[in-house]
Amino acid sequence: MTDKNVQLLDKTVHRTLTIDTTMVDFPENHMNMAMVVVNELSTIVHEYPVFIAKNPQTGQFMLGALLGLKSGQNLFIQDGKWQATYLPLEVLRRPFQAMFDPEKPQEGGRIAIDLNHPQVVKDGQKVFDDKGEATEYLKRIQQTFAALMAGTQQTTEILTQADKMGLIEGININVDLPDGEKAALNGLFAFNQEAISKLSGDDLELAHKSGILQVCHLVLSSGLHLEKLVKWAS
Amino acid sequence: MAIVKSITIVGGGSAGWLTAAIIAAAHKHRVETGSLKITLCESPNIPNIGVGEGTWPTMPNTLQQIGISESEFIQRCDVSFKQGSKFVGWGQDDGQGFYYNPFDLPHGFAEGLSVEYWHHNKLTDSLANVFSAQQSICELNKAPKLITHPEYAHALTYGYHLNAGAFVELLKEHSLNKLGVKHILANVEHVELATNGEISQLQLDNGATLSADLFIDCTGFKRLLIAQALQVDFSPLKSCLFADTALATQVDYASTNDPIKSYTQSTAQTAGWVWDIGLPSRRGVGHVFSSDFQTDDAAEQALVKYIQNTGGQPANCNIRKISFTAGHMKKFWHNNCVAVGLSAGFLEPLEASALVLIELSAAKIAEVLPATTEVMHIAENRFNQTFKYHWQTAVDFLKLHYLMSARTDEFWRENRNSETVSPHLQALLNLWKHSVPKMLDFPAKNELFHAASYQFVLYGHNYKSELLFELPEHEKAYVQQIIQHNKQRIAQLTSALPSNRELINNIKKYGLSRA
Numbered sequence: 028m029t030d031k032n033v034q035l036l037d038k039t040v041h042r043t044l045t046i047d048t049t050m051v052d053f054p055e056n057h058m059n060m061a062m063v064v065v066n067e068l069s070t071i072v073h074e075y076p077v078f079i080a081k082n083p084q085t086g087q088f089m090l091g092a093l094l095g096l097k098s099g100q101n102l103f104i105q106d107g108k109w110q111a112t113y114l115p116l117e118v119l120r121r122p123f124q125a126m127f128d129p130e131k132p133q134e135g136g137r138i139a140i141d142l143n144h145p146q147v148v149k150d151g152q153k154v155f156d157d158k159g160e161a162t163e164y165l166k167r168i169q170q171t172f173a174a175l176m177a178g179t180q181q182t183t184e185i186l187t188q189a190d191k192m193g194l195i196e197g198i199n200i201n202v203d204l205p206d207g208e209k210a211a212l213n214g215l216f217a218f219n220q221e222a223i224s225k226l227s228g229d230d231l232e233l234a235h236k237s238g239i240l241q242v243c244h245l246v247l248s249s250g251l252h253l254e255k256l257v258k259w260a261s
Numbered sequence: 262m263a264i265v266k267s268i269t270i271v272g273g274g275s276a277g278w279l280t281a282a283i284i285a286a287a288h289k290h291r292v293e294t295g296s297l298k299i300t301l302c303e304s305p306n307i308p309n310i311g312v313g314e315g316t317w318p319t320m321p322n323t324l325q326q327i328g329i330s331e332s333e334f335i336q337r338c339d340v341s342f343k344q345g346s347k348f349v350g351w352g353q354d355d356g357q358g359f360y361y362n363p364f365d366l367p368h369g370f371a372e373g374l375s376v377e378y379w380h381h382n383k384l385t386d387s388l389a390n391v392f393s394a395q396q397s398i399c400e401l402n403k404a405p406k407l408i409t410h411p412e413y414a415h416a417l418t419y420g421y422h423l424n425a426g427a428f429v430e431l432l433k434e435h436s437l438n439k440l441g442v443k444h445i446l447a448n449v450e451h452v453e454l455a456t457n458g459e460i461s462q463l464q465l466d467n468g469a470t471l472s473a474d475l476f477i478d479c480t481g482f483k484r485l486l487i488a489q490a491l492q493v494d495f496s497p498l499k500s501c502l503f504a505d506t507a508l509a510t511q512v513d514y515a516s517t518n519d520p521i522k523s524y525t526q527s528t529a530q531t532a533g534w535v536w537d538i539g540l541p542s543r544r545g546v547g548h549v550f551s552s553d554f555q556t557d558d559a560a561e562q563a564l565v566k567y568i569q570n571t572g573g574q575p576a577n578c579n580i581r582k583i584s585f586t587a588g589h590m591k592k593f594w595h596n597n598c599v600a601v602g603l604s605a606g607f608l609e610p611l612e613a614s615a616l617v618l619i620e621l622s623a624a625k626i627a628e629v630l631p632a633t634t635e636v637m638h639i640a641e642n643r644f645n646q647t648f649k650y651h652w653q654t655a656v657d658f659l660k661l662h663y664l665m666s667a668r669t670d671e672f673w674r675e676n677r678n679s680e681t682v683s684p685h686l687q688a689l690l691n692l693w694k695h696s697v698p699k700m701l702d703f704p705a706k707n708e709l710f711h712a713a714s715y716q717f718v719l720y721g722h723n724y725k726s727e728l729l730f731e732l733p734e735h736e737k738a739y740v741q742q743i744i745q746h747n748k749q750r751i752a753q754l755t756s757a758l759p760s761n762r763e764l765i766n767n768i769k770k771y772g773l774s775r776a
Contacts, residue, residue, distance in 0.1 A: 085771040086408035187772075195776040214409075216776055 032142040035128060038159040041140065045151035046122065048164070051109045053145040059095035061115040064178025065185060065242055072249035074111040075103075076256065079186060079195060079216035079246070088186035088195065088216065089179075090246070093256065096202055096210040102259040110259075116178070120171050122146040138172060181238075189239045192230060194222050202253075205261040218243040263634040265474040266297055271449060271463070271486060272479030273303025275313055275425055275616065276602025278432035280477055280623040282327045285440035287627035292441040300443040301436070302463070302471060307448075309429055314538050314545045315343055315525050315613035316420040318364045321413045323620045329435055331412035332772035337431050339424040339540045341521045341765055342405050344395050344417055346612070350529040352722055354668050360387060360721025361524070362714055363395030364418040368743045370713040371700040376720065378740040380697070380728055388720050391744055394751045401755065402520035404764035412773045416754060420613075422525070422538045422545075445471065452490035459596045460486060474634055477626070478600040482607075487590055487600040495606075497588040501660055501681050503554065503672065504533050504609040507583045508564050509547035512573035519572075521761040527611060528567065531555060532672035535567045536610060541765050544573070549609045554672040557582065585609075589652045594641040597634070599626060606652060611662060614655050614709070621707065622648065651709050657686040658710045658718075664690075665722035693719065693726050 034040070060080060063071050068090065071077060075092035082089050092115050094101045103110050109118075126139035140147070154165045161169070189195050196219040200212040223243055226234050234240050268284065270277050281301045291297035324334060334340060345363035350356035369375035375392050389396040395417055398405070405417035436442040447465035455461040462472040478486035487493050499505065522539040533550030548564040555563075565575040589606025593599060601622040608614055625647060629640040660683070663676035679687065689702060698715035719726075732740075759767070 081409045081774070083407075083409060085767065086410075086773060087771050088774060187774075190774045190776055193775060195774075197776055 030143065033124070033126065033139050034142060035126060036123070036138045036140050036154070038155050038161075042155050042159060044140070044142075044154045045148060046154060046164070047146050047148045047151040050107075050146050051118075052104050052107045055121060055144075056104060056118065057099050057101055059098055059100050060091040060093055062117045062179075063090040063092045063115050063182075064175060065090070065182045065238065066174055066178040067113075067116055068242065068245050070113050071115060072245045074113060074252065075115075075249060076252040077246050077249040078198075079218075080214060081216070087183050088190060090182055090186070090242075093212075093253070096204075096212065096256060096260050100260075102256050105259075116171050116175050120168060120175065123168055123172070125172055125176070136172070136176065138169065185238050185242055188237050189218070189234070189243075192222075192226075192234065192239075194219055194226075194234070194239065194243075196222075200253075202257055202260075204257060210260070218246060220247075263474070264296075265631055265634055265637070267473040268297070268299045268475045268477065269463070269471055269473035270299070270301045270477040270479055271303075272481060272602070272604070273301055273429070273433065274309040274479065274481060274602065275429055275432075276481075276604070276619050277301055277303060277477075277479035278429055278436055279323075279616070279619050280479060280601050280626070281442045282432050282436045282440055283323065283620065283623035284627045284630075285436060285442050286327045287624070288630070289440070298443065299441070300445060300471070300473070302445040302447060302449065302465070304448045305446045309426060313610070313613065313615035314425050314540070315422055315536075315610070315616075317613060317617040317620075318418045318420045319617050319620050320420050321415075323624075325413050327432075327435065328439060329431065330775075332768060334428075334431060335765065335768050336772075338427040339542050341422045341539055341541055341761055342419045342523050343422050343525060344399055344405050344419050344523050345525075347399065347524045347526045348529070348662065348718075348721065349526060351527075351534075351662060351666050351668075354670070356529065360717065361389040361393075361396045361399065362717040362721070363389050363393045363399070364420065365393050365395050366418070366711065366713050367392035367747070369740055370716060371711075373697040373699040373712065373716075374732070374736055375740050375743060376697045376716050377728060377732055378737060379720070380726060381732060388717060392747055394747060394754050397751045398754055398758060399522075399524045402523060402761055403755070403758040404523060404761045405758070406764065407757065407759065408764060408767045408771065408773070410773070411776055416758065419523075422540050424540060445469075449485060452486060454490060457596075458491070460490065460598055474597065475626075475630075475637075476598045478598055478604045479602050481603040482585075484590070484600065484604045486598050487593075487595060487604055491595050491598055493595050493600075494591045495586075495588055496591050497586050498608075498656055499587055501656060501683065502587045502609060503551035503676065504549045504587065505585060506552050506557070506560070507547050507549045507585070507609075508557075508561055508580050509545070509583060510564070510568075510578040510580045512544040512546050512568055512571075512578060514543065515572050518762065521765065523761040525613065529666070529668065530563050530567075531559075531670045533560070534611065535564060537567075537571065539761075541762070546571075546573070546578075549611070551672055552584075554670075554675075592645055593622070593648045594644040596641070597637060599641075599644065601626075605648070608652075608655060608659060611659050612655070612710075617709070618648075618651065618655075621651065621709075647705075650705055653683070653685065654703075654705075654709055657683055657689075658714065660686060661715070661718055665719065665724055689715075693724075695727055695729055697726050697728070 079088050080091045094103050122144035123138050125136035152164045153162050195216050198217045202210040270281050285292050285299050288297050347361050349359040352358050405419040406415045447467045449463045450466045451464040453461045460476050462470045526537040528535045532555035535548050538545040548560050550560045568575045585607050593605050602619050629643050631637050631640045666673050698712040700712050
């Protein structure tokens with residue numbers, strides 16, 4: 028694996044940069060969970076099992092689409108293709124990443140690119156046109172980052188509120204694979220259905236208005252996709 | 262039949278508010294339904310002493326029971342995590358060497374097995390290093406948990422260092438807003454006694470009177486109810502524990518990124534010891550000494566030197582002198598009054614026993630609270646029995662630290678004079694000449710100090726128990742397994758745990774989750 032070479036995206040320096048937008052089978056995607064934000068949730072739950080997890084840096088709750096049954100396993104990548112019609116924003120943004128300009132951190136996150144990323148190729152999708160303007164592709168990437176940033180904050184707020192109200196609980200998922208193997212998924216959380224069903228009065232209104240109930244129902248409906256993963260794993 | 266339906270607590274320091282909160286939370290249903298009324302009456306103009314900035318690992322559980330969010334507690338009370346005590350220079354005059362008494366209770370300690378193995382094999386590494394991860398983690402100034410651990414959950418057992426004043430404010434707010442405690446701001450002018458020796462009511466300086474079925478004296482060294490009104494005698498302990506003065510101050514960190522020690526450090530001095538408690542915003546440092554063996558000036562010089570040697574600026578420190586008499590009331594509960602906190606007694610803070618004794622006392626009151634006044638004397642007897650034992654064992658355990666020392670200053674030599682040692686402790690030491698402290702040596706429910714604590718202190722001081730019998734092979738193999746497992750645990754925790762400072766900063770920023 029080569030070292031990273033991350034640079035803030037610049038229309039002059041990176042005028043000729045092109046990206047292979049169809050490639051998905053590379054090390055960064057070999058993960059068993061992808062972060063999901065609430066504004067993409069209604070689409071994501073049609074294809075992925077979604078759980079609550081904790082951000083290891085902040086301890087705050089986040090939503091994650093489960094991609095595999097053990098660390099580093101992404102069952103959605105098969106034969107170099109992603110087996111879903113909709114990809115999480117967190118995956119779609121690649122090979123770009125958000126970065127703070129060390130000289131102007133107050134301006135917030137800016138888009139950066141790892142020039143050694145396998146998706147950076149010679150004859151792929153252009154990022155800038157001949158005049159140095161953003162192509163439609165880059166505009167979509169910019170929208171992806173905007174959606175991720177707004178969505179991440181909203182997701183954190185909803186889940187933090189749910190936790191404060193005692194609506195989140197730790198869960199253990201043990202999967203029996205058909206070949207006799209067992210997979211245990213740790214560090215996952217779910218909405219506590221009993222606590223949710225007991226909500227009443229002001230708490231119920233708060234849970235409804237803050238979006239907790241809607242997120243809860245979407246997450247709950249996604250559970251059945253776990254079976255798909257078990258099938259793929261065997 | 263007279264139902265016990267009201268409790269009045271006099272005094273609003275750590276003891277008063279912690280007691281109010283613990284009892285109100287334990288009897289939440291009765292308070293909510295109006296069958297028990299808890300009132301705290303405090304003076305509007307008596308400042309809190311703010312004793313006790315170090316807790317035991319009992320405090321997380323206490324706070325959880327009361328219903329306080331750990332994130333809020335940490336954010337508001339300048340809290341850091343404490344994983345035990347480090348005793349520096351207690352062994353020899355040169356002040357070198359140290360040992361830990363960590364909060365984690367290692368495997369094989371209750372039966373004494375691990376310690377016997379350690380003895381037989383003459384292991385040179387400390388007990389706290391061979392059998393616990395906490396010495397290594399403390400030496401690295403690391404925290405006992407991760408940011409992903411929920412409130413009150415941990416990788417390693419912990420208590421807290423905290424700002425006592427801020428803690429009182431939080432407890433007060435929580436007791437009044439969430440636990441239904443009533444609050445009266447007034448001075449008690451007169452305590453009226455009934456002919457049967459009970460307190461009938463308090464006359465307040467606002468003209469009102471205050472009665473209750475049970476009164477709790479949290480008036481600190483004043484002991485307004487238990488001693489002044491009820492004339493219960495005090496048992497001084499100075500013939501055993503010589504310290505009678507504390508010089509207390511606060512020391513700034515050189516930088517806001519300085520490490521926060523995850524343990525209380527106690528460093529031996531000529532006629533006492535210096536405490537060093539790391540809070541996020543400052544250190545609390547103080548010199549506890551005996552005025553029979555050292556002048557105030559000499560003690561202050563020693564404190565100034567300590568502050569200089571540990572990177573502080575003594576010129577910026579405002580040093581406060583507190584005089585005290587070690588000892589406790591002969592009875593803590595008398596008729597319809599029970600003393601909690603300083604009014605019950607005071608011991609030098611070598612093992613941070615002040616707050617834990619308040620927690621235990623309040624929990625015990627909640628537990629034995631009689632349904633009717635006719636059986637109040639049964640609660641009284643049970644409470645007194647329990648706490649007489651707690652105070653005795655606490656005194657013995659403190660004395661043990663001094664007894665084990667080989668320091669040669671007069672203060673230390675006199676401390677080893679057998680006339681200053683209780684028969685109970687003397688008997689234990691005789692027992693441990695040829696065996697190690699075991700769980701069975703400490704038979705009470707909720708013992709303050711367990712066999713492990715004694716082991717850490719005794720063998721931290723290189724006390725030699727001459728064991729007469731070898732361990733059987735299968736027990737040796739079991740202990741070897743424990744040692745191996747501990748090595749792995751140290752390696753894992755060392756790589757996973759953040760620094761105490763980093764974790765506190767992150768909790769202030771993000772909070773800890775409930776789940």
